[in-house]
Amino acid sequence: MRSIFCAAFTVCAGVILSACSSNIHRAETASVPDDAFARALQNGYLAMARSEMNENDFGDADIFATRALKAANGKPSSPEKLSARRLPSEKISEVAVARDRLVAALDRGVRETKPADAARAQLAFDCWVQEQEENFQASDIARCRQDFYAALSTIDFKPVTKALVKKPVSYTHLTLPTNREV
Secondary structure (H helix, E strand, O other): OHHHHHHHHHHHHHHHHHHHHHHHHHHHHOOOOOOHHHHHHHHHHHHHHHHHHHOOOHHHHHHHHHHHHHHHOOOOOOOOOHHHOOOOHHHHHHHHHHHHHHHHHHHHHHHHHOHHHHHHHHHHHHHHHHHHHHOOOHHHHHHHHHHHHHHHHHHOOOOOOOOOOOOOOOOOOOOOOOOOOO
16 A cells, blocks of 8 residues: 555655756746846746756745746736635734735836836745745845845835925015016
């Protein structure tokens, strides 16, 4: 019975590894998109896929390789949805707020105006969420989280509230003296 289980496990692992390797290879050989944001995502997700593959995390390697392929095809994915991951309950609030800030910044056009910074923020966020789900490599979680907030600071500009904006002073009601009156 044990040998049947081991054989089945080996076959399944081989199939998963083969599929993942295939997606990584397709992402590596895919055409490079003209769009700078998509190009940066393609490269970043490909690096993340290779890294996860080296850690024998075939599932996440495949997720990142698929994201690299989407970017290569000019249809980059949005930042990781929290519903796609099983995060520790005490981390969900911070990650949700962080994702909302990232999405808001992306929606304000930073994909076009600051494509490298926008891609770096999205990649770091997805890294953080992936590592947070695993929840055992504290240094990796901290690095991805720190990278995310550093990248976010380059694209997320808080709007100035109305209370801080002063009304311009109008001088139209004043009558300036003419040279004769001085």
